[in-house]
Amino acid sequence: MxxxxxxxxxxxxxxxxxxxxxxxxxxxxxxxxxxxxxxxxxxxxxxxxxxxxxxxxxxxxxxxxxxxxxxxxxxxxxxxxxxxxxxxxxxxxxxxxxxxxxxxxxxxxxxxxxxxxxxxxxxxxxxxxxxxxxxxxxxxxxxxxxxxxxxxxxxxxxxxxxxxxxxxxxxxLVRVVEHVAAPGGGVSLTEAKVVVSGGRGVGSKEGFAIIEELAGLLGAAVGCSRAVTSAGWRPHTDQVGQTGTKVAPDVYIACGISGATQHMAGLKGAKRILAINSDAQAPMMQNADYTVAGDLKEIVPAISAEIRKVK
Amino acid sequence: MRVLACIKRVPITGGRIVLTDDSLAIDTRHLGFTMSPHEECGVEEAVRIIEAGGGDSVVLTLGPPEAVEQLRDAMALGIDRAIHLQTDGREWDGEATAAALTEAIKADEAASGRFDLVFFGNESADSGGFQVGARVAYALARPCVTGLKRVTIEGASVRCEQEVEGGRDVYVVPLPAVLTVKEGLNLPRYPSVPGRMRAGRKPVTATNPVRPEPRLELVRLVVPAGQGRRAESLGTGAAAAPAVVEMLRKAGVL
The missing domain is CATH 3.40.50.620 (HUPs)
Known part of the structure; x- marks a missing residue:
């Protein structure tokens, strides 16, 4: 047996x-x-x-x-x-x-x-x-x-x-002595239907404003790559990947993320991936379902504006 | 306080993993190397504990001669000295790795005193065996808490927090203890230039343990087939926005 x-x-x-x-x-x-x-x-x-x-x-x-x-x-x-x-x-x-x-x-x-x-x-x-x-x-x-x-x-x-x-x-000797409940609020990365995620291409901590704006319009969670947390732009709780959170949304929007294996290991449960990247040869652009080539600083606000128009 | 951080040298794989011709290893000819991400946080935590309370810190690895680069990286962050168990580059399974590390820890403790804390990564980035820390802890007869995102010394005990569904589980165990940590425990610092220079002069003790026959024996590696995503272009630049919105609508999220 x-x-x-x-x-x-x-x-x-x-x-x-x-x-x-x-x-x-x-x-x-x-x-x-x-x-x-x-x-x-x-x-x-x-x-x-x-x-x-x-x-x-x-x-x-x-x-x-x-x-x-x-x-x-x-x-x-x-x-x-x-x-x-x-x-x-x-x-x-x-x-x-x-x-x-x-x-x-x-x-x-x-x-x-x-x-x-x-x-x-x-x-x-x-x-x-x-x-x-x-x-x-x-x-x-x-x-x-x-x-x-x-x-x-x-x-x-x-x-x-x-x-x-x-x-x-x-x-x-080793046993749970206390459980601290997570603070509520916000959309959880693991359960979000849509995740808008930013990588090194976002450029700075402040650069995430356009990512947050799009996420807000879609009721989405904000994610990021390991490069972003290592730079201190976002907390580790936002990190998607092998050493971060594994996500399973209906749509994953990857903005300025190169698509290293570390990151892709967190995306296996995503139904659809949209990659927005200035480098058409980036692995993320090869491993996505949909791609938009170009500068995310123009594309992401344009998508937000278009959503406002149709909402 | 005496604190030990155990680390592993792993390749930085980039976008696509390429294997050697015999499929027994990753082709690393064009790759850089780093320490496994969880362990980087173990090193940072060890340095912070010694900075706050005084004492000495040691970094330990089992790996090829080139793994001295990762030991120097750890010393550049503030670790005092290093122990290098040199291999011929062949892989050791989790059981054999833990046995060699245990022996090295016992030898160092016999000479320099007991480690109050031993840090491991929760699992290595490459082989992901999820076991070396627990095996070493058992061999040393010390409590082991795994997967930690927060560690606080409280007198002769350590408070350990694990992220679980819906919050955090807390454990309090007496020192000495073995802790396995996850990335997110802290934000590791960048090494300073003086830190790098000092690291070059810090002592590294090297030995060559004998590799036992692995009982979890690698037969071959396989790169999994892609998920068949078809990379359909929705356009270029801001002009693609309407096509994106149409896609979101079809996906039922708008």
Whole structure:
């Protein structure tokens, strides 16, 4: 059997965990799930047994405790592989699991061939490059890149079993002690339907006034490239890319952005990309759906004026 | 305070990744190199902590002889000295990297005293293994908090903030600790000219650890197919504005 850590939000399994359950079936073995704290319905996801971990200390997220539980259950069930979603939590829990068991870990995989030898395909450079690798391990540890593997429903009446982990004080040393809510207001980059984004070509901090004006007219979020945050023109929270935010708008408007792989890694979820750039050879202009060549300082205000005319 | 920042040398890939003929590496003949972005923030944070509270700072890397450039970059920002675990240029997997770094940290601590904080990037820009910091922390039996966007020393503890859905999660752990950080933690300074000159005179200790056989073994790299975007021109200059508005309308966002 293979064991999958299933994360939950608001009482439901998160999509990246359901994607992981789909990929786990490629081992051709029964799939067991570990749920932490409370059960959730997994009957459409090919799960033979859902183990629900309950412990008085599990009210606050504690990554070492999650790793310890996952290991205890993997040993108890003699799991032939252990998987989790390649989310922040999934990756950190699996890294801690790998550390305490001395096993290799393949992070952000997109496919698995059970072998032997087991081979995986995994993301590098935030998805700009793929790696095929052999995972030489008696118990392969794998995280699954989010939003790459489509969820394939598979009906199976999952048995639900309680699981009582043994946790030490050391497992609970690193735990969430406080949650600070984000200040409200503004359009969130991750959820915006339109993102108007500026790069080095905007020229200055003040140059973003025309970007903000267009974003305001479209109800859009303002984004930027890494060059812009490094220059201090915009805060890092506006940065789109591999080390910034990954966006999935209906339309992404890239103004004066060259289109380095660092930036493009944040755009894979964008439905349509409009590139505005004075350099027709810029990678952004080659990798967009629509292009306007020329000076963004003329083009962006002209688009704003045109929107005002038709609104 | 003693603070260590661990970094990795990575290529600056530009607009398109080109592989070597054997598909085992990126063709870097025409590329520059840098330290991985998250780690640059780890270096900056280490420098700020020492500036504020006194003490000494060290930068550590495992990489080819040329990685001394990134060690000098870190020292130009204010780090006092460097440890270089030299490789022959072949890649080390996360497990092997963590083992070599752990050994180097233990050796340095035996000679110079314990590090109160060890900084890593949350994941490297290139191989993205998401594990070296957690492995080193476990081997040193120290608490590890990952993916941090804010770090505040509070006496013998450190307050750590992680960006999560809807806000920030806060952890408070005792020192010594291992922290993995993300870009956005701070805005790294540009090195000054005197900083660069001083960096050239700061000490670098080099050793050559033996590379174990990787258990996560690279078979080949593949550049993924493009997303098939067709780059339709809507015109040139301000005259293209009506066509843009038409496109926005068709996309249902106007």
């Amino acid at each position: 293979v064991l999958v850590l299933v994360e939950q939000a608001g009482g439901n399994a998160i999509d990246p965990s359901l994607q992981t359950l789909t990929l786990a079936r490629s081992f051709g073995q029964p799939v067991h799930a570990l749920l932490v704290g409370s059960a959730t319905d997994l009957t459409q996801h090919g799960v033979a047994v859902a183990h629900v971990a309950q412990h008085v200390a599990l009210g606050a997220y504690a990554p070492d405790a999650w790793a310890a539980m996952l290991n205890q259950l993997a040993v108890q069930l003699n799991a032939s592989a252990v998987l989790a979603a390649g989310t922040d939590r999934g990756n950190e829990v699996m890294a801690r699991f790998a550390a305490r068991t001395g096993l290799p870990l393949a992070a952000n995989c997109t496919s698995v061939s059970p072998g032997p030898p087991l081979t995986v395909t995994r993301l590098r450079w935030g998805g700009s490059l793929l790696e095929e690798a052999r995972l030489n391990s008696e118990r392969p540890l794998i995280t699954v890149a989010p939003y790459v593997v489509p969820i394939e429903p598979s009906s199976m009446p999952a048995d639900v079993e309680p699981f009582a982990p043994e946790l030490t004080d050391e497992n609970l």
